[in-house]
Amino acid sequence: MSSPELTTTEGRAGDGRLAEALRKVASSMVAILTTLFGLLLLTFIIGRMIPADPVISILGDNFDQAAYDRVYRELGLDRPVPEQFLTYVQNILHLDFGQSNVTRNPVAADLARVFPATLELAVLAIFIGTLLGVPLGIASAVRRGTWVDHLGRVVGLLGYSTPIFWLGTMVILIFYARLGWIPGGGRIDLYNDGLVEGPTGMLILDALMAREWEVLRSALHHIAAPALLLGYAAMAYLSRMSRSFMLEQLNQEYILTARAKGLGQRPIVWKHAFRNIRVQLLTVVTLAFCGLLDGAVLIETVFGWPGLGQYLTAALFYADMNAVLGSVLLIGLISILINLLTDVVYRFVDPRTR
């Protein structure tokens, strides 16, 4: 008698859960779309604020009134501002970021060319930062107050406080100019340049796939210093965060219970506490990755790394606004995308969010 009722209740509960899940997905989609919209609005407004006349920056100094008016109309500047914004959004959706006034290429093509170099650098750096920073932070928490903890604190404080462009310059001065251990800049030696034109644009991967070991060696030699420096900045942040996450877990009562049951230090740390900080760690690793893009702008400038950061700073130097806005928009999009990705991974790792 009671079993059909039970099924209905369960069925209803199941529906409720599904509806809840759908509602969550819908609300996060809305959140992402509004953030995207805001991103576009923000870059559009920044583009409007420039004191320089965009027409003059295209035409140069010598032009007549007719040419000025023609370009003015071609840029759509005679239209109402909301319409200009719509056109801007349409163009972006068609991956049209306008033309760079310096390279004379479409900005989208330029970005596609320089982005793999930055991605390669940032991915390597986040690996270095995570693999060194998280264990250091956990060791600091487990051995609180010992030399490991003090070391972690010093590493973290220096990483937070050091201007990375200055550290990069000092590394070049010491390890390139004085000792000759590292190359002076760029992604690869001159005589290895252009040997591998790979599918990914990331030299290390392309060289691996093409089995060009000499190219690989040169690429690794060039990426080492900038990747280590960027990785150090990420490591400082990650070790500090993972230390505080771990400390919070170790003070919980279930850890005390586990100790009372006679469980050893190693399983307590890795089987109990670490499992519970994985989600938090994932969040801070993604935050660190977004923060890396900041450092990449400066490090790429210092090391002559032909990536997005160097493209952006060169564009700033020549007041090439389309290129600046395109790069900034791309970086903003990457940040949103990464956050979205974290959200998705959450649902797999953390059962409470299901």
Add this chain to the structure above:
Amino acid sequence: MSVPPKSEGLRAWLLNEDFSSPAQARAHQAYVTWLRFSANPLALGGLIVVVLLVLAAWFAPWIATHDPLEQDLARALLPLSSAHWFGTDELGRDVYSRLVYGARTTLYIAILVTVIVGPIGFVVGAAAGYVGGWVDTVLMRITDIFLAFPSLVLALAFSAALGPGIENAVIAIALTVWPPVARLVRAETLTFRKADFVVAAELQGAGVARIMFLYIVPLCAPSVVIRLTLNMASIILTAAGLGFLGLGAQPPAPEWGAMAAQGRQYLLDAWWLTAIPGMAILLVSLAFNLLGDGLRDILDPKNA
């Protein structure tokens, strides 16, 4: 009245917990806080460096040995010596004097950004947290949009749009610093929103603005002050990064980031042009980090 008894001295009066007046209670509180702060040597060191920075900025004309803008091409790129403690740059200007005057630029940016950002963070965060509903949704969406950009990149975009210059750099940095402050104030506000004293004020007919500014903002103040102190370090680093990329203070004004950038051209011949301004940036941002950590340990122990 509570005059300190002569026989026991000021210290005993401050430490005595049988308060005879509100003034004594407040003095006691301040003294105990100071004792706990000064027991942390790192935080104390940070405070000393910050005080030295303020003194250097304030008394720059007396501390500097030369005019920071005076050029002397005959004395260009001189190494460290007793006449020029930190050498001279490519135009023969005294690096030590430029460093001292550069403290003014650094402090000016850091203080101005903080003064702009604090009130914005309080208003946005308290409004979102206290009023709630669609106000909260809209304000937090806007905050998220600003947070989507890495801060230096956003500051770069704004200063590119506004044009180079120190005031524009301040605006650009402020635009990137306010969102985390607003988030913090909102989170703190949410914890007090339903507190009895707030409800009591509401029942007495207090308006939204009155509750926000007289009841909620004062309670958020300690954690925001800590946050802003810790932020000083990142503001200084961002400002230096902008200066390094040529977007902050414009030459010939002495600014540490720009000095380090200009020195890069002479890196092999004159390392001090880059090394010394960079060390100044490192020292000052380290000091603010240590000071902020120390303040957090005593004022906000739950987040230590």
